[in-house]
Amino acid sequence: SQQGEEDPQALSIQEGENATMNCSYKTSINNLQWYRQNSGRGLVHLILIRSNEREKHSGRLRVTLDTSKKSSSLLITASRAADTASYFCATGNYDKVIFGPGTSLSVIP
């Protein structure tokens, strides 16, 4: 299946700490995307990394992609209480993406 699988399923950290989430998938992909979902804002796109890229940054977010291992990681640095949400990786080909089950992140103030 192309579907990504996030790890861990749940993560609880103190405010200010870094949070790392991983995503593994099984088939070749064109791109991999990370989304965040909380009750207040719904699903929001965070970052897209293409299969020929290895690392991307956006603000406090850092995403890596290792196509040889079929895995990606999302690092959130200096976490804030507002980062509390579910994070999903979505593996994409040219026309659609398939979402994994997500990682639930709790940032404790």
Add this chain to the structure above:
Amino acid sequence: DTGVSQNPRHKITKRGQNVTFRCDPISEHNRLYWYRQTLGQGPEFLTYFQNEAQLEKSRLLSDRFSAERPKGSFSTLEIQRTEQGDSAMYLCASSLAAPGGVEQYFGPGTRLTVT
């Protein structure tokens, strides 16, 4: 607000009834996607359109589900003869079409409860 909108936001229906949801995408987006999400899971792909053409429908999707995008703008998702297992959040997203893949913009969803 020029984001993706969905109506209604909540729908409660009795088993066996038909329901229809509407999605209005971002106006310049030619792709529109429907997903279903249950508690604790990621969004599950249902179908997508490029302009008015329905390009793919999930093999997991029952024939009780049908979607249209008649003029390449808004879309409707109809569920006929609803079952309790249809209870879920139905999400719509839109995007531009691009070879390398692009981000999708999601609406707030329609929460369906089948009693």
